[in-house]
Amino acid sequence: MPSISEARTPQELQRLRSEAFFSEILSRLAEGKHPRILPRGVSMRPFIRGGVDKIVLSPLEENSFQVGRIVLAHIGGYYLVHRIVRIDGEVFTLRGDGNPYQREQCTREQILAEVKCVHRGKRVIQYGSLLWWCYDELWPDCDFLRRLCLAVYRRTLFRWGW
Structure with missing residues (x-):
């Protein structure tokens, strides 16, 4: 390079x-530090708003490799922050909350860190909090429903600054 x-x-x-x-x-x-970064892009919207929210990264632990965890991965020369949606042996499938269709696959070695909290203005959303749980459990997995929810979000809450 x-x-x-x-x-x-x-x-x-x-x-x-x-x-x-x-x-x-x-x-x-x-x-052993916990760096805070400003993510870019829209692939994790509405939970993480690129260019607005800040995320805190934590070193990986054994329980970091579970479905629903948000991780930093290095795939194909790019770094991305997405949620683990499926684990098939040594293959992890990642997907951004704002992606209706796209998914990425990686190995355990390509996962570098875990997101433990999101700073949204003065509000801090910690892993395990009710709001975190809502985005993890209630955000639709179905491609069509996810696309519909994202369209409603863009036409309402996003325009209002959420």
Whole structure:
């Protein structure tokens, strides 16, 4: 991979910056710290709002590898924060709450950290809280229902700043 000064396209430059950023995050996790980051994108909306909410990453524990947990994974050269929706032996299927159809598969080694809380303004949503449980258990798994809920969210709550 080229250095930052050798990057020829904006995508290469962005990927190099991302690698450097997550290298620092992973070193802090290895020290036992709990870094707080500002995620980008809409794949975890409405639970995690990219560019608005902050997430706190924690080092992995044995119980981090369960369905419903939100994890940071490195898949295909990209870092993503998604929920574990299925485990088939050593293969983990991840899906963002805001993705009606797309799923990613990875191995245990590609999962790097777990999200333990979300900072939404002055409110902190901890793992195990009622609101966390609602998004985990009540958010639809069915592609059609998820798409419908996302459409309603975009047309109502998102416009109101939620």
